[in-house]
Amino acid sequence: MYDPTVARLTYRALLGRRRALILFVLPAVLIMISVAVRLLVGADDAVADQVLGGFALATMVPLIGVIAGTGAIGPEIDDGSIVYLLAKPLKRPVIILTKLTVAVGVTMVFSAVPMLIAGFVLNGNSRQIAVAYAVAAVAASVAYSALFLLLGTVSRQAVVFGLVYALIWEALIGSLVPGARALSVQQWALALAEKTAPGAGIASDVGLPVAAVLLAAVTVAGAWYAGRKLRTLTLAGEE
Known part of the structure; x- marks a missing residue:
């Protein structure tokens, strides 16, 4: 379910x-x-905790996800x-899964790696x-990539949305309104951070089992619907 040629073209785009x-600017600002x-x-x-949670995870990671997720397919559909x-x-689900893999990889590299470096700079881990x-x-990168890849297949204003x-x-x-936090990818990812560092004071409004299910559901549903949407696109001359 992965095509090297599609992957190469997507990386190039x-x-x-x-x-x-843009991808380099956001991590550079964090550092x-x-x-x-x-x-x-x-x-x-x-x-x-404030820098990594309040700025990096809440703002930088979703923005990078927007750039990578929508950019993996949106411009090709638009033009x-x-x-x-x-x-x-090529089967169209293969195209979607390949583009999703590339988007996830790019989002992880430009978010998780700078996050780790910034954490060591701030307090030596x-x-x-x-x-x-x-x-x-890393967890948020997967969900955001699927979510924004789907958005890129259904809207020509994907970047704006x-x-x-x-x-x-x-x-x-998702950071300030208590009732809305349960529906935030950020909070789901924070549940994993809380489990990884139980003594660090990191807290999520969502329990780890529920967060893991929601992260997986958004990823699978986003990839599935994007593949379904791509199958509805017809070429000129197709019946």
């Missing part, structure tokens, strides 16, 4: 000049903030070049905070 610049905070306040577990890919003897948030970023979701729902409502 995601890591082109414009998207690569710079972490260095500045460490120089100003020293190693502080509470501050590390019509998807027809050249659909004309090849005291109480496993850096590792815990990196694990959360994705940004609204990332900035308003995940970064704002």
Whole structure:
């Protein structure tokens, strides 16, 4: 369920000049903030938790997910070049799963790795905070990639809707409104961080079993529906 040619083309599209610049900027900002905070306040577990949870997981990770998830297929659908890919003897679920794999990989590299580095910079991974948030970023990367890949197949305004979701729902409502937290990918990922570092003071509004089920459900449902949506696209001249 993976095609190397589709993967290569998707990587090339995601890591082109414009998207690569955005992908590099967000982790660079996180690292710079972490260095500045460490120089100003020293190693502080509470501050590390605020930076990694309040900025990185709540804002940076979903934004990178928007860029990678929608960028993996949205532009091809928008400009019509998807027809050249659909004309090849490839099952459309294979195309979706390949693009999802690439989007997940890109999101993980540009979110989980900088998260881990930032955690070590902030407090030297005291109480496993850096590792815990990196694990959360990995889990969130999978769900966000599937969610935004689906969005890229159903809407020509996928980036706009994705940004609204990332900035308003995940970064704002999902962080501040108690009742909405249970429906936030951020909170589901935090459940994994809480389990990874039980003594670090990380807390999620969702229990780990429920969080794991919800993360898996969003990923599977997003990939399935995206594949179904892609199957409804017809080439010129098809009956």
